Amino acid sequence: MSLRLKLILSFVTISLMVVSIFSAVAYISAREYTRHIEQVRLHKSNEHLIEMLDKSLPLLAQLQHIVPHHENSDNVFSIIDASQKKILPGGSFNLGKHLLTKLLIQPGTSKTQKGSFTIGKQEYLWSADPVPDSQYIIANTYLRDSSDISTFFSYVGSPFSTTLLISIWISVWAALLLARLFLQISEKNTQLEYQASHDLLTRLPNRAAIGRSVQQAMESAKTNNEELLFCLVDIDALKEINDSLGHKSGDILLNQVTQRLKHTLRNSGHIGRFGGNKFSVMIKHNEINNAENIRHKLLENFEPVYEINGHSLYVHATLGIAIFPEHANSAQELIQKTETALHTAKRLAIDSTLYDASQDNNSAERLRLTHDLRNAIHNEELQLHYQPQFDVRLNKISGVEALARWIHPQQGFIPPDTFIEIAEQTGLIQSLTDWVLRTAIKQCAEWRDMGKYLTVSVNLSARNLHDETLGSQISNLLNYWEIAPDKLCLEITETAMMTDPAHAKKLLKGLDDLGVRLSIDDFGTGYSSLGYLKQLPVDELKIDKSFVLNMAKDESDASIVRATVSLAHDLGLEVVAEGVEDQVSQDELSRMGCEYIQGYHIARPMPHDELTAMLISTRTKNNTQLDEIPVDAQSNVN
Numbered sequence: 276m277s278l279r280l281k282l283i284l285s286f287v288t289i290s291l292m293v294v295s296i297f298s299a300v301a302y303i304s305a306r307e308y309t310r311h312i313e314q315v316r317l318h319k320s321n322e323h324l325i326e327m328l329d330k331s332l333p334l335l336a337q338l339q340h341i342v343p344h345h346e347n348s349d350n351v352f353s354i355i356d357a358s359q360k361k362i363l364p365g366g367s368f369n370l371g372k373h374l375l376t377k378l379l380i381q382p383g384t385s386k387t388q389k390g391s392f393t394i395g396k397q398e399y400l401w402s403a404d405p406v407p408d409s410q411y412i413i414a415n416t417y418l419r420d421s422s423d424i425s426t427f428f429s430y431v432g433s434p435f436s437t438t439l440l441i442s443i444w445i446s447v448w449a450a451l452l453l454a455r456l457f458l459q460i461s462e463k464n465t466q467l468e469y470q471a472s473h474d475l476l477t478r479l480p481n482r483a484a485i486g487r488s489v490q491q492a493m494e495s496a497k498t499n500n501e502e503l504l505f506c507l508v509d510i511d512a513l514k515e516i517n518d519s520l521g522h523k524s525g526d527i528l529l530n531q532v533t534q535r536l537k538h539t540l541r542n543s544g545h546i547g548r549f550g551g552n553k554f555s556v557m558i559k560h561n562e563i564n565n566a567e568n569i570r571h572k573l574l575e576n577f578e579p580v581y582e583i584n585g586h587s588l589y590v591h592a593t594l595g596i597a598i599f600p601e602h603a604n605s606a607q608e609l610i611q612k613t614e615t616a617l618h619t620a621k622r623l624a625i626d627s628t629l630y631d632a633s634q635d636n637n638s639a640e641r642l643r644l645t646h647d648l649r650n651a652i653h654n655e656e657l658q659l660h661y662q663p664q665f666d667v668r669l670n671k672i673s674g675v676e677a678l679a680r681w682i683h684p685q686q687g688f689i690p691p692d693t694f695i696e697i698a699e700q701t702g703l704i705q706s707l708t709d710w711v712l713r714t715a716i717k718q719c720a721e722w723r724d725m726g727k728y729l730t731v732s733v734n735l736s737a738r739n740l741h742d743e744t745l746g747s748q749i750s751n752l753l754n755y756w757e758i759a760p761d762k763l764c765l766e767i768t769e770t771a772m773m774t775d776p777a778h779a780k781k782l783l784k785g786l787d788d789l790g791v792r793l794s795i796d797d798f799g800t801g802y803s804s805l806g807y808l809k810q811l812p813v814d815e816l817k818i819d820k821s822f823v824l825n826m827a828k829d830e831s832d833a834s835i836v837r838a839t840v841s842l843a844h845d846l847g848l849e850v851v852a853e854g855v856e857d858q859v860s861q862d863e864l865s866r867m868g869c870e871y872i873q874g875y876h877i878a879r880p881m882p883h884d885e886l887t888a889m890l891i892s893t894r895t896k897n898n899t900q901l902d903e904i905p906v907d908a909q910s911n912v913n
Contacts, residue, residue, distance in 0.1 A: 278454055278457060278458070279450070279451065279454040282450035282451075282453055282454045282457075283446070283447055283450040283451070283454075285450070286446035286447065286449055286450040286453075287443055287446045287447065287450075289446065290442040290443055290445070290446040291439075291442075291443075293442070294435075294438065294439050294442050298435065310391070310400060310419075313400045313417055313419065314389045314400055314401075314402050316349075316417075317350070317389070317400065317401065317402035317415040317416075317417055318387055318389065318402040318404060318415075320345070320350050320402075320415050321387075321402060321403075321404040321413050321414075321415050322404065324341060324342070324345055324352070324413060325404065325406055325407070325413060327341060328341070328406070330408070334406060334409050334411060335354075335363065335365075335411065338354050338363075338365055338406070338411060338413070339354065339363070339364060339365030340365075342354060342365050342366050342413075343365065343366075346366075346367075349417055350415055350416075350417065351366075351367045351370055351415070351416045351417070351418075352366045352367065352413060352414065352415055352416075353366040353367050353368070353370055353371030353374055353413075353414040353416065354366045354371075354411060354412075354413065354414075355371060355374065355375070355378070355380075355403070355411065355412040355413075355414060356410055356411060356412075357380045357405070357410045357411065357412050358410040359410075360375065360380055361375075362375070363411075366414075367416065370399065370401075370414075370416045371414065373392050373394065373399070374392075374401060374403065374414045374416070376392075377390050377392055377401070378403055378412070378414075380412075385405055385407070386405075387402065387403065387404050388402070388403045389401060389402040389403070391419075397418060397419075398418075398419045399416050399417065399418055399419065400416070400417045400419055401414055401415065401416045401417070402414070402415050403415075471483070472484035472487075474547075474548040476526055476529060476530065476548075477529055477530060477533040477548050479533060479546055479547050479548040479554075480545070480546075480547040480548070481547065481548060481550070482547075482548075482549055482550050484547065485547040485549060485555050485557075485610075486606050486607065486610065487606075488545055488547070488557065489503075489505060489557060489606040489609060489610065490605070490606035492545070492557060493599055493600075493604075493605070493606060493609070496559075496599060496600075497600075501559055501560075501561075502559070502560035502561070502598055502599060502600070502601070503557060503558070503559060503560055503598065503599040503609075504556075504557070504558050504559070504560040504564065504565075504566060504569060504596065504597075504598050504599075505555065505556070505557050505596070505597050505598070505599065505609050505610065505613050506555065506556040506557075506558075506569060506570075506573065506594055506595065506596045506613065507549060507553055507554070507555055507556075507594065507595045507596075507613050507614060507616075507617045508532075508536070508553065508554040508555070508556065508573060508592050508593075508594055509552060509553050509592060509593040509594075509595070509617055509621065510528070510529075510532060510552040510553070510554075510590060510592055511552075511590070511591045511592060511593060512528075512588065512590045512591060513525055513528065513529070513551075513552035514552070516528055516583070516588065520583065520584065520586065523584075524583050524584050524586075527583050527584065528581055528583055528588075528590065529548075531581055531583075532554065532576065532590075533546070533548075533554070535576040536554060536556065536573070536576060539572050539573065539575070539576055540556065540558065540572075543558060543559075543564070544556055544557055544558030544559075544564075545557040545558070553617075556569070556573065560598055560599075566596050566598065566629050569596070570594055570596065570627045573592070573594060574592065574594070574626060574627070576592075577589075577590050577591060577592045591626075592626070593617060593620045593621050593625075593626060593627065594617070594620065594626065594627035594628070595613045595614060595615070595616035595617025595618070595619070595620055595627070595628055595630070596613065596616055596627065596628070596629045596630065597609055597612040597613040597615075597616055597629070597630040598629075598630075602630045612630045613630065615630060616628045616629060616630040616631075641697065644683075644689070644693075644694065644697055645697050645701050645703070647683065648681070648694050648697055648698065648703060649703060649706075651681060651683075652703060652706045652707055652710055653706075655710065655714075656681075657679055657680065657681050657707075657710065658679075658680045658681075658682065658882065659677040659678065659679060659680070659711065659714050659715060659718070659882075659883065660677065660678045660680050660880035660881055660882055661675040661676065661677045661678070661880060661881060661882075661883060661886045662675060662676045662677075662678060662873055662877075662878060662879065662880040662881070663675045663873065663877050663878045663886070663889075664676060664851065664871050664872070664873040664877070665861075665871065665872050665873065665877045666870065666871055667861070667864065667865045667869060667870060667871065667872060668870060672877070673871065674729075674730065674732075674871065674873075675729070675886060676732070676853075676873060676880075677711070677714075677715050677718075677731075678691065678880050679691055679695070679707070679711060680880075681694050695707070699736055699737075699738060702738075704736050704738050704739065705738060705739065705742060708733065708735065708736070708739050709748070711733055712733050712748070712749065712752055713752060715731045715733060716731050716752050716753065716756050716758055716763070717756060718731075718883050719731045719756070719758055719762060720756040720757070720758060722887070722890070723758070725887070725890075725891075727887075727890050727891075728762070729762065730761070730762040730763065730764055730792070731758070731762060731763045731764065732763065732764030732765060732766055732792065732794060733763070733764075733765050733766065734765075734766040734767070734768075734796060735765055735766065735767050735771065736771055737770070737771040737775075739771075740767070740771060740772070740775065740778060740779050740782050741775070741778065745782070745786075746782075746785045746786060746789060749763065749765075749786070749789060749791065750789055753789075759790075760789050760790030760791045761790055761791065761792060763791040763792065764791065764792035764793070764794055764814070764815075765786060765791055765792070765793055765794070766794045766795075766796040766817065767779070767783070767793070767794070767795060767796060768795070768796045768797050769795060769796075769797060769798060770797075772795070772811075780810065780811060783811055783812055783813070784812060787812035792814045792815070793811075793812060793813040793814055793815075794813060794814060794815045794816070794817055794851070795808075795811075795813055795815070795816050795817065796817045797817065797819040798816045798817055798818055798819060798839060799818060799819050799821075799822055799835060799839060808846070809846055813848060814848060814849065815843070815848050815849040815850065815851055815871075816839065816842075816843045816848050816849075816850050816851070817850075817851040817852075817853060818836055818839050818840075818850060818851070818852045818853065818869075819853070819854075820853045820854020820874070821854070822835050822836050822839075822854075823836060823852050823853065823854040823855060823860060823864075823874075824854045824856065826860060826863065827857070827859045827860055827863065833863070836852065836864070836867065836869075837867050840864075840867045840868055840869050844868065849870045849871070850868075850869045850870055850871070851869075851870070851871040851872070851873065852864050852869050852871070852872045852873075853872075853873050853874060854874050855872040855873065855874035855875075855876045855877065856874050856875045856876050857876055858876065860872075860874075860876070861876060
């Protein structure tokens with residue numbers, strides 16, 4: 276039964292009940308009202324008869340004479356002697372004897388009494404009034420007309436029928452109106468539920484609905500001892516299409532990708548829009564639909580061109596895949612593992628990756644390290660170790676490189692590559708760089724106060740190159756500790772500079788205007804062009820140790836180092852070679868004209884107190900007076 280019909284029947288039933296109740300109340304009220312009116316009339320008849328009596332004449336004789344003349348079809352009188360409690364001649368004896376059972380006879384009473392009694396099926400109304408200054412009571416009795424419900428309706432039938440019809444019409448109208456309102460509310464709720472669980476553009480389940488579907492599918496798979504394959508499809512070209520052709524074109528692409536995915540799976544899997552440029556695919560994992568086959572099927576969607584507003588576009592996608600229960604036991608974990616696989620594929624620039632535990636950089640251990648690193652930076656629990664640099668021309672130490680170290684309270688030594696990568700990926704690199712700058716410049720000032728003049732160099736990451744406050748921060752630190760700007764050298768890797776060359780060039784120009792030294796770190800491992808290099812306001816190149824370590828044995832490495840030194844000198848730059856671990860390498864670099872070297876052959880990294888003790892010692896192993904040597908303090912947060 277439809278909601279509309281249910282409401283109509285309910286409203287009509289309620290309407291009929293209301294009308295019936297109202298009719299019953301009206302009927303009862305009408306009976307009581309007519310009873311009251313008749314009894315009032317009987318009382319007035321009694322009063323009229325009493326007023327006709329002459330008090331100077333015998334009352335009983337007058338009553339017996341007058342009563343018969345006043346009786347009619349509506350008035351039947353009885354004369355009652357209150358003192359003797361009996362009916363007197365001159366009135367109705369039969370009715371009078373019934374009245375005796377109803378009357379409350381008290382001598383000297385002057386109160387009118389009224390009521391009713393029945394004889395068989397006939398109802399009589401009566402009113403009894405005492406005659407003043409006598410023991411007599413005049414009772415007037417009236418045979419009431421038949422007043423059953425049928426008689427009542429014979430009088431009110433027409434208005435009752437009209438009222439009933441109007442009530443039913445209003446009930447039907449209200450039921451239809453309410454049914455329509457309920458239907459609109461239901462449709463609105465359905466629409467809101469749909470919007471809450473679906474992407475409005477592609478009409479695919481959204482991220483919230485995907486999570487619920489994955490959880491339900493996993494529970495079913497557990498029961499049936501099955502496996503599930505979950506895949507995220509990342510559309511690489513969406514942002515470029517939105518930027519170049521407009522968001523409408525991007526929407527067209529998303530809808531076309533949706534249709535191709537549906538055609539590929541043919542109802543054998545579940546497709547959803549994970550958000551932004553990502554789609555999700557969930558399918559039972561078996562011999563036919565294994566990870567490799569699904570990978571090929573999905574990637575085949577992107578081989579034909581997409582026709583969008585007259586443009587033929589080749590669109591590339593990247594896939595991340597994880598399998599239940601091999602990789603995860605919950606929906607949230609399975610999705611997270613799939614995202615990890617997708618990020619790995621994008622980082623390695625390959626079209627797809629199946630999750631592997633070695634890819635997971637978002638493990639609980641990594642989260643704990645991130646939290647601990649944040650606290651370590653905030654509480655200044657990190658350390659700077661310094662590795663001396665040697666000036667080949669002057670045959671003495673002319674600088675040190677400061678390296679960030681983290682000794683974890685529970686896990687001990689954490690490799691710099693590990694916590695620096697965490698800092699870069701979680702946004703802590705700026706705080707880390709701030710700490711290194713403050714610590715290294717402060718240490719430089721302490722050495723200066725000892726008469727050891729040092730220059731501080733800080734390695735900047737790609738994120739630091741986007742910090743608009745970096746210049747003012749460096750200027751404030753140098754002014755606070757009264758360090759000359761040329762005593763600070765900032766190292767930037769080729770990779771960091773090439774991430775955004777135009778912005779890097781602008782930032783380096785601002786830093787150069789402060790008077791600080793600038794160095795290109797790990798030179799030779801990146802992809803910077805010589806044409807771009809000559810435009811940068813740098814002071815030195817730092818040759819990566821991967822070329823220096825084997826230069827004595829590998830002529831190719833030696834040629835690279837020789838060419839780099841020659842190139843730097845042609846551009847007016849000084850050269851620092853790191854990774855020098857033997858005297859042969861030092862001598863060869865000296866013949867090439869390399870100005871500075873550093874490595875284990877000179878000294879290992881050490882805390883500032885050990886380096887201070889080394890600076891004030893009488894001689895190095897080469898009998899060089901270290902207490903007279905100005906020292907560069909270079910800080911490398913990498």
